[in-house]
Amino acid sequence: MATVDAATGIVTPTNRRGAVTLRALSLSGLTDTLRLTLLSPPASVAAISGGGQTGTAGRSLATPLVVEVTAADGLPAAGTTVAFAATGAGSISPSSAVTDANGRASASITLGAQLGEQGFTATVTGLVPVAVVQHAVAGAPASIVAASADTVRGVAGRALVAPLVVHVRDEFGLPVAAATVSWSVSGSGGTLAAATSITSAAGAASVGFTFGNTAGASIVTAAIGERSTTIVLFATHDSPGQLTIVSGDAQQAPASTALAPLVVRLADQHGNPVSGASVAWSRTAGSGSLSGTSSTTGSDGQASVIYMTGSQAGPDRVIASTAGFEAAFTAMTQAGAPSVLQPIAGNGQSVVAGTTIPVRMKARVTDADGNGVVSIVDVTVTAPGGATQTASGIATDTAGYVLVPLALLERPRVAGTYSAVVKLQASPTTQVAFTLTVTPAPPAAITILMAPASATSGALLSPQPSLQLVDSLGNASPTAAVTISANATGGGTLAGTTTSVTDTTGRAAFSDLLLRGSGTATIAFHATGLAGIARDVVIAEAPPPPQPVLTAERAGAGQVRISQFHGAVGGLGVIVRDSANMPVAGVAVHFTLAGDGSHGTFSGSSFELTGATDSTGTALFADWRPPSAPGTYVATAQARVNAIAIGAPITFTAVRSTWTYTLSASPASPIAGGTAEVAAALVDGAGVPVAAAGRTIAWTSNASLGAATSATDTSGVARVTV
Known part of the structure; x- marks a missing residue:
């Protein structure tokens, strides 16, 4: 595993790792030992995980970067220092770490506040560094701002040339792509091309907008989540499209009088006012003068001028013109003050009742010089007998002429003398009167002036009949020597002198007529060529026998209590007794429910019922069914x-x-843990117990119940054990 230089004591390891023991022996016989652990040197470093992630710019990545250092023998190189670094906008922590027993070291990465790829490295001294690339995307929308100007201007009814644009950014000001922006409009109105739009890679969203027809401000709101921004759009008027009269038309005034201003309004095709336009004024009829030949429209689109009437009575005309449009005003220069009212036609005529007046009554109002004056008059027509009809506020024509309305004297029906008085409304003492004589038409029928409605058999009629000849309209016809005959039919015979001759007023009277018999007799009166008339006369009979003295009293209680679950009321009615307190059968009893339905019905259909008392003198209701709603019914x-x-x-x-x-x-x-019996007793609205069996009561409790439901007994009580 290692060699030792005996002269120098230098230990040289081989490529094998392990533990070696060294012993040193001196010439004097001293000895010592040393144990060495030999490691293989780092040979390479590689990224194990945490590379190639996508995360939100400015935020930490979910997975740390993990690297592994391998020794020359292919085994993990523990205890090796690894240096971590960011090559761009991000950061990595810690800046260095020592590999563990597996040769691994890790660090957390925080992306920088910029979009796109960001690089990070892990370096071991003497080895080639390992590099990883992370991808940063924008975070959640944090702001939305308008890219357009604060106020966008356009023309009412037209579309904007360029769309409205907003930018959506995250908390670091980075553009947010693929976000949905909602658009809405308020104010003067308008139309958005879409309700929503999607942001581009640059975070921009746009929408087209068409102004409404009304000039003024509209507010477009762009919103994403709870964040929004507004853009103010202002629509100005379109080109002039109409010139209309606002006020001042059809005025009337005396000579040399300033009229109320003549006002026009210039508007575009949508009715929006057009300001700053010059309106030309000219007179085309009359003798008056204008305060100016032109005026300029204001912010409301209106322009005006004052017209002064001239000395010549008659019509005036003023033209307002601009942008190819015209508006014409008319006025009337009046004559002097009205002072004379004179009849022109129709006075002193005579007509037959029901026929048309040959000549309409006509009057004229003039000034002191005889010029016709436009005026207002009132007309009152008085008919025979004093009945009057009035027509107020009748205007003369431009020459001062006025006709008595046909409605007041068209085909007059009542005979006699009519008067029609025309008064100047401004000066009631200035008036003129017309007269009209209406004569009756020839007799057409007989009418009864006086006749009895009843008579006693064999006694003279009282009063004796008196008759009048009338024309077809009911006017008394003064026609003499007409013989009227009388006869009777029906329940009696007519006796006495049965004919009478009319006098010069057209009247005929009978003096000794009487009826014999019983029942109703009809006396008819007739004359040759005339419509007759008849009168029913009741001939008196013996009076009916006196009725027994009876009394009626209540049968049953005067008031009953019922619940919403009961249908009908019975056992109520009337008992009739005579003066000896004996029941009387066969007496009619009329039962009525109040309210025509609001208090129920009899037998489910009627509001009234007529019955008769039985042998006990009693008549009862027939199945009274009050409404189901709580209340008192009569x-x-x-x-x-x-x-x-x-x-x-x-x-x-x-x-x-x-x-x-x-x-x-x-x-x-x-006591706790014990039992109790709980009872629920039914009562009505007055607290009176209700004995209704079989009603199900549902129980709920925080204690243990013996049953969830129980039924009421015959006393109307339900019980449960708790």
Whole structure:
């Protein structure tokens, strides 16, 4: 394993490793021994694991770099110092390490804050270093920023020339590729080309954007996870597309009066205001003047001018023009103040009732010089008898003429004298009156002025019949010498003088007519060529015999309690007795439920029911079914004999409540480990026990239960052992 130079004592190892013992002997006889362990020198170093990893830039790799040093004899070289180093942006720790018994040493690698390949080496003195390459990728997105300008400008309704761009970076500012960016828009609106986009290798994501039709600011938000950034986009108006009137059109004013401003609005095709445009103004009719020949649109797209009316009454016209568009204003220069109202046509006419007036009533309003003045008038028409109709706020035409509305005097139906008064609304004392005479048409029918509705057999009618001739519209027709005849049919015969002749007012009266018989007689009146008329007269009969004195009282309780699980109410009704307190059979009893359905039904279908008392004088409900919801419900009963009510209505109530239960234990305070019986007793909403058997109660407890469920007994109580 080794050789020793006897002269120098130098030990020279061979290529074999092991332990040797050296002995030294002096000439004087002294001796000593030395034991040496011989190792093979390191011959090579190699990476075992931890190379070629991919990790997040700026972060430690998951697997440490492990190298192995091998001796010349091919065995691990323990105790060898290995130096670790980074050749680029990263770091490795520790910077050196000693190989273990297996000839291995390791170090942890932290990638540098840059993307791509990063190199690291392990070096043993005298040997060729081993090099490994790691790959650094970006970490999770930590920021998103807009690459575009803070405010992007464009034209309403048009697409941006260049897309919107944002950059996504990790915590070290490195671009994050293949990340999904979500886009949204708010404000004046607009359309994104996509809801999401993917970042490029440079961490950039982009999307196209089209402005909405409304000028103004829109905000586009780009978001990734909880991080976002915004880009403000401002849409300006498009080129002029329309010129519209805002206000000032169709004005009226006296001569030499400044009108309210004439205002136009210039807008693009989408309605956005166009500012800074010059609008030209010109008068094309009338004698007035403009405050200027041009004006400039403001931020609201509006431009205005003042127009002063001239001295000439009549129509005026002003044109606003710009960018090939025009808007025309009209105005009316009025005459002087209205002061005269005069009739023009239609006064003093006469027409037959129901026919059209030949000439419409017409008036004119003028100023003091006779010029027609546009004015507002009120018209009141008074019919025979004093009934009036009024039409207010009627405008004259431009020449001051006004017609009485046809609706007030079209085909007047009532005979007599009509008056129509036209008043100047601004000066009611300035007025003009028209008259119209309406005459009755020839007689067409007979009408009854007075006649009895009943009579006693054999006695003169009271009052005696009085009749009037009328035209087809019901107007009294003053036609004399018309004979009217009377006859009777039905339950009696007519006696006395049965004809009468009309006087000059068209009236005829009878004086000695009477009826004999019983029942209802119909007296008919007729004349040649005219529509007749008839009147039913009841001939008096003997009064009916007096009814017995009866009383009605409640049969059964006035109120019952039912639960949500009960369907019908029974056993309630009315008993009728006579003055001797004896039951009376066959008396009609009318039962009614309140609310037309909100208080239930009888026999499941009706809200009303009429029954009759039986031999005990009793009439009962027929299966009253109140609604299933908790509440108080009402039914009434009224007994009647020959439609005459017996006493006041009798009221019944049914109170429906929801069941619940009360708990008790026996004993009330059991000892630990002992048993107790727990009882659940059903009660209604008023706390009254409910004796309902067979209801299943489910039990839960933090103690041990004898059963999960139990059923109520006939007393409505369920029990369980705990």
